[in-house]
Amino acid sequence: MMNRPALTALAATLPATVPFVGPEAQERQRGRPFRARIGANESGFGPSPAVKAAIAEAAGDVWKYADPENHDLKAALAAHLGVEPENITVGEGIDGLLGLIVRLFVEPGQPVVTSLGAYPTFNYHVAGFGGHLVSVPYLDDRENLQGLADAARRENAPLVYLSNPDNPMGTWWEAAEISRLIEALPETTLLVLDEAYGETAPASAIPPLDVARPNVLRMRTFSKAYGLAGLRCGYAIGEAETIRAFDKVRNHFGVNRIAQTAALAALADQDYLFSVIGSVAACRDRIAAIAEANGLKPLPSATNFVTFDCGGDSAFALKIMQALIARDVFVRKPMAPVLDRCIRVSVGPDAAIDLFEQMLPDALTAARS
Amino acid sequence: MMNRPALTALAATLPATVPFVGPEAQERQRGRPFRARIGANESGFGPSPAVKAAIAEAAGDVWKYADPENHDLKAALAAHLGVEPENITVGEGIDGLLGLIVRLFVEPGQPVVTSLGAYPTFNYHVAGFGGHLVSVPYLDDRENLQGLADAARRENAPLVYLSNPDNPMGTWWEAAEISRLIEALPETTLLVLDEAYGETAPASAIPPLDVARPNVLRMRTFSKAYGLAGLRCGYAIGEAETIRAFDKVRNHFGVNRIAQTAALAALADQDYLFSVIGSVAACRDRIAAIAEANGLKPLPSATNFVTFDCGGDSAFALKIMQALIARDVFVRKPMAPVLDRCIRVSVGPDAAIDLFEQMLPDALTAARS
Structure with a gap:
């Protein structure tokens, strides 16, 4: 048998699968x-007709690398959200950002808390970086906030994942309940609050942004209500130092130029x-x-x-x-x-x-x- | 001082920088x-006028996630190159693929061989996964093939990076010299042969594809001669089992739909x-x-x-x-x-x-x- 390059010990344990x-x-x-x-x-x-027009117009510019700082999109998002650009990072969909978060915060063998049946791609990234998944069952078809907080404390978990509104069940918690969960978490546990479906939720389900808090990342995307799933453009909102950590490991030119252009146009067409x-x-x-x-x-x-x-x-x-x-x-x-x-x-x-x-x-x- | 989520020991050592x-x-x-x-x-x-037209035509379809298997693009590339689709993986530019390669093959602390002054983004990924960079100086403004082979053997390195033609110098080696390097490497050392500039090189500089060999990955891109830098579409060609490893860790939906469409159109317009x-x-x-x-x-x-x-x-x-x-x-x-x-x-x-x-x-x- 021919010798061949060896995968890392971790990679050798991983299946070659597609989450979906x-x-x-x-x-x-x-x-x-x-x-x-x-x-x-x-x-x-x-997508918005304005997005389609913007894509067609930008087609001739694809020979240029996109701005690796995603400056214009971050500025527009910051203005839209009432935060600073330093509170935002942009990535190749929430999927891509979830991988970076696990890589930044989870050492091999560490426990990561999520709900049993929640987003498979998050689990894929946890496994991919050697984390140990601790799953809390849903309660009456909603994610069990108390159970998640208890598990995070008990396990001293570096990360907890929560989708609100929830995928795959569609259910949600009101903002006050989410805020209670945030208060109940250790300061050293980072809450990954996936709000991919935030735009279609009642306003009462979305807690106010608090970018002074280092242990919450709010995950948003242009894939759902904005209709740009194929373009791969998601973003995280958080405290500046937590956000800065993404610059340590992200694929800087990874957000496609058409994605940035389309996201800007989509955001402008409220x-x-x-x-x-x-x-x-x-x-x-x-x-x-x-x-x-x-x-x-x-x-x-x-x-x-x-x-x-x-x-x-x-x-x-x-x-x-x-x-x-x-x-x-x-x-x-x-x-x-x-x-x-x-x-x-x-x-x-x-x-x-x-x-x-x-x-x-x-x-x-x-x-x- | 407020407690906060801790970065991994490795991430804590990394600067928040931009390679370019x-x-x-x-x-x-x-x-x-x-x-x-x-x-x-x-x-x-x-890009080709056909690419611009294809992008404009696809603008209305961006609400759909792209095919995570990149099936059509892999099939077209395989036909173009005379290999099988299983010999190709597609990623978010060569940059994205380089990150996956380091992640798959380099354990923290392992040596990785490259040339002193070669592609900074490769070095960024090596640092990002805790690898230890061993750099071989250029010789007369070309990468030193003998020096790279010697270093790979001496260090028992899992990876060697070589760009041919070379960036940033523009120089190149003929295929026979590259083949000699390949033969000189240990079977357990993976050669990352970056051919981003392959299309503009003399045909005599590009060795024939040999997808039976597990320890060579040929890296290609639509960013250079095809004029699609802003779209982020690169690919690796190699032996099927080596290629399959990417499926363990890649961001499956990461290659943007417009990028796939444009790459197909670009490839068709030789x-x-x-x-x-x-x-x-x-x-x-x-x-x-x-x-x-x-x-x-x-x-x-x-x-x-x-x-x-x-x-x-x-x-x-x-x-x-x-x-x-x-x-x-x-x-x-x-x-x-x-x-x-x-x-x-x-x-x-x-x-x-x-x-x-x-x-x-x-x-x-x-x-x-």
């Missing part, structure tokens, strides 16, 4: 495209954002009504998707998901115990939801047979 | 834009690539002639830039660079001992080179005074 199989891979396997793409919590309402938020809310209601009309139980949602309890076990929910996929409707489902009785449907334009409405009764029949 | 200060930062400091952007080895000839390669060669000759006309000594170049010996010490070359910058001509220079007697000028359209030609005599006078 994309709809394109499923389409290749199926041999035909989906007719409704409502499984990945994308915004089927698309009217469009508000119209999308309205469409999202209306579509959530419609998805919930469709679920109820079919005897399923939708959970309350502050996100751009609706998760519903299919009233059976994991195998039953899986069959429904597969039956929808077989009918060209791309949806997903939670995989962790208890949550896995549900499936999850993202909002989208009428045509996509029409197809879901049309196919769901058949899919249920198929799943029950 | 971008021209935009300099423009902000100067308070006015550059009139010639010929300092970052970008392609001022721009006629445009050939025309750019012609323009690059002609422009290199012109830059060299301008340098010679001003008493400076251009080095041979197989890249999209020309480095020239200013005939003095580092301080003199620095003054010339600063004088050009003061005259609105963005250029850069090597910073390592011996190399630092040079400045480096990237190719670009006539107007940019005209301004360089116009300003160089003045800049030299200023530097000498």
